[in-house]
Amino acid sequence: MVDKCAECGFAYDPADIPEVGTRIRESATSTAALLTGDDLHPRRTPEVWSPLEYACHLRDVFLVLRERFLAIRRRDMRDWTPMGRDERVDHDGYADQAPAAVARQLLDAAEMFSNVLARTPSEDLALIVRYPYPEPTERTLGWVALHTLHEARHHHLDITRQLS
Ligand SMILES: [Zn+2]
Structure with a gap:
């Protein structure tokens, strides 16, 4: 029984971990190709991020998780503090950024x-980390890799x- 996202259908299947890096690059390529229109900035409803804001968030997810994987390689096992997903929208000015x-x-x-993930030995993917979102939960680093692909999808x- 694998966890599955009720909204997008993503399944957390450990057998997919070796393919995560490739699939993340593919998904990001598809998402980047969407950032060409003139309808990317406005929010459709006040509480839902715009397409541009979602793209900025996803970029920051990749960057933050890259740092977390590098910390684990150094055996820095401190709790991972939340990335500040909501604060970044304002602090980094997501809505003011150029889509290109x-x-x-x-x-x-x-x-x-993906580069850091590819260089992470399989034994490190079994390490337990305390993942902060949505609730602090103990996860393997391999699960975090799958979760990163889920974020992309x-x-x-x-x-x-x-x-659409
Ligand atoms: Zn989902």
Whole structure:
């Protein structure tokens, strides 16, 4: 029995862990290709991020998780503090960023995360970390890799359903 996201259908199957890096790059490429229209900035409803804001969030997820994987390689096992997903929208000015730049950064961030993941030995993927979101829970690093792919797929959906 694998966990499955009721909203986007993503399944947390440990057998997929070796493919996570490749699939993240593929998903990010698909998402970056969406960042070309002129309807990316406005929020459709006040409480739901715009397509551009979701893309900025996904870029930052890749960058933050890359740092977390590097910390684990150093055996820095301290609790992972939340990334501040909501505060970043304002602190980093997501709504003011240029879509073409965000698309480029998204591809680079996916590549940078995938590179670190590819260099992570399989024994490290079995290490237990305390993952902060949505509730602090003990997870293997392999689960975190799958979760990163889930973030990529889920936010791709968040964007496509606003643009269609
Ligand atoms: Zn999902």
